[in-house]
Amino acid sequence: MSSTAHSPSEASPLLRAHDLPQSYDAPEPAVPLSPPAKVSNADLAWVLAGLWSAVFLGALDGTIVATLLSPIGSYYNESNRSSYIGTSYLLSVCCFTPLYGRLSDILGRKGAMLLALSLFGFGTLLCGLAPSMDALIAARAIAGMGGGGVMTVSSVAVTDLIPLRQRGLYQGMTNILFGLGAGLGGPLGGWLNDSFGWRSAFLLQMPILLFSFILVIAKVNIKLPAEIENQPIRAKLRRIDGLGSLTLVLTVGCLLLGLSLKSTEELPWSHPIVWGLLVASAVWCVLFALVESYVAPYPVMPMRLVKQRTPLAVSLSNFFGSVAAFSMLYNVPLYFSAVRLNTSTDAGKWLHLLPHSVAISTGSVFAGWLMRRTGKLYTLTLASCAMTIVATTMVACWNDNTPQWHLWLDIVPQGLGMASVITTTLIAMIASVVKEDLAVATGITYLFRTTGQVLGVSLSGALLQSVLTSKLRERITGPDAFEIIEAIRHSTSVIPDLSPPLRQAAVQSYADALRIVFICQAACNFLCFLCCLPIQENPLPGTHEEQEAQYRKRQNSGSSCSSEETMT
Known part of the structure; x- marks a missing residue:
């Protein structure tokens, strides 16, 4: 048999079937594809x-x-x-x-x-x-x-x-x-x-x-x-992965609840509730992986998809990109109210996000138009990721001497780039799976995206408060220091009314803490860029007929690989 027969394809898992224990997580039996x-x-x-x-x-x-x-x-x-x-x-x-x-x-x-x-x-x-x-x-x-x-x-x-x-x-x-x-x-x-x-x-x-x-x-x-359409309701209900769904809900729920309590209730990492929930999340995660690999006949998250090159790369890139994007969304307004002190209204601090919001809509439509025109997405994805890295790097460099126009425009590449990445990676995910996995793969993409959004807010908030508290304790001392520090941490509205020395200490502490958060955002965007590198460039069909032919080709390719591995 020629060597080309053994070359890895997008539909092939990173680990061969004969390298793994026998499990239920094999590709579902091929069914005739429904007409477009x-x-x-x-x-x-x-x-x-x-x-x-x-x-x-x-x-x-x-x-x-x-x-x-x-x-x-x-x-x-x-x-x-x-x-x-x-x-x-x-x-x-x-x-x-x-x-x-x-x-x-x-x-x-x-x-x-x-x-x-x-x-x-x-x-x-x-x-x-x-x-x-x-x-x-x-x-x-x-x-x-x-x-x-x-x-x-x-x-x-x-x-x-x-x-x-x-x-x-x-x-x-x-x-x-x-x-x-x-x-x-x-x-x-x-x-x-x-x-x-x-x-x-x-x-x-x-x-x-x-x-x-x-x-x-x-x-x-x-x-x-x-x-599937003609199956009785009872047969359809048997396809629901109850145990997998339960363990997935407990995995994500314990993780996010532990991090949310850490930031909203300001509990220390050593608190039994916080670390207990995080440990429980890890345990449920292991059980979820076991259920999906060995128990569920129709898994809610097939492990064979997660092992494939493009679905894994898309999921991780969406996770890190969403962490950075939502951290930016919540912390840039805080910079204007706590560091610049240039507005006294809630509407004013959010107004600086207006160019960012316009950029999000523009970036997504532009990415869609370019993919429709060229049929390509790989170069566009990497260029868009690079834009987000540039944006977060510029934001991390903000200081007292930064011109006002920089404060308005530096975040625009973040909106343009992330909107484009979210659009192109979703199309990359859809283009990399067989038709039977399309819905499940889309659900996986949104899981990583929404989890990243919540963690971006929770983790950046916890990091901000940790650094802010440390800096405030260094700069503010005296008999009333504890009460003053707590007031500054809980509300930025008190800062303008403080005495000049205390106001300067509060502003500098917030600036230091936010700079650390912005640097971490840049790091997350860089990780998003690295995760996008393995994404495969698949043809983007322009008609339903071309798309159906591509689905059939990929399905046949996957069936051939499975048969060959079985023979081996």
């Missing part, structure tokens, strides 16, 4: 309206709730627990996001999207009616169970409808709507709270949700392969 989904332009517009309105609502909801944390805490007289409203939602989103990839293959795209919208809507309705803070926190967790599926299922459905070469452009449009929703959420939430009370911000989301629900029922009719 074809819809008229009018129906496509309605389908996208249903899917994208849900994406818009999810982004809108996130920033609306962030704006309402203070009024809600004051209403219940439990401001010290208001941060749990956001934490419970993010934990739930991260835990349940990857499950929808498999669910969309079992329930169908319509069924999975309706489940996500139902959970999100039910949780949001309960938030508007919550009689207590505990009930509101629980309702946000329920909403997160659905919110985690909205982006995943909509992405999978659009991939079914749009040829891969055009897919990036549509992803860019999705990101524009997401950014629009996130941008409008803050002002809208404040206006609704002032005019009608905070409950209205939840209840008035229901009409948009109902609009999306009706359109999904009426227009999203993407067929699964007949072997």
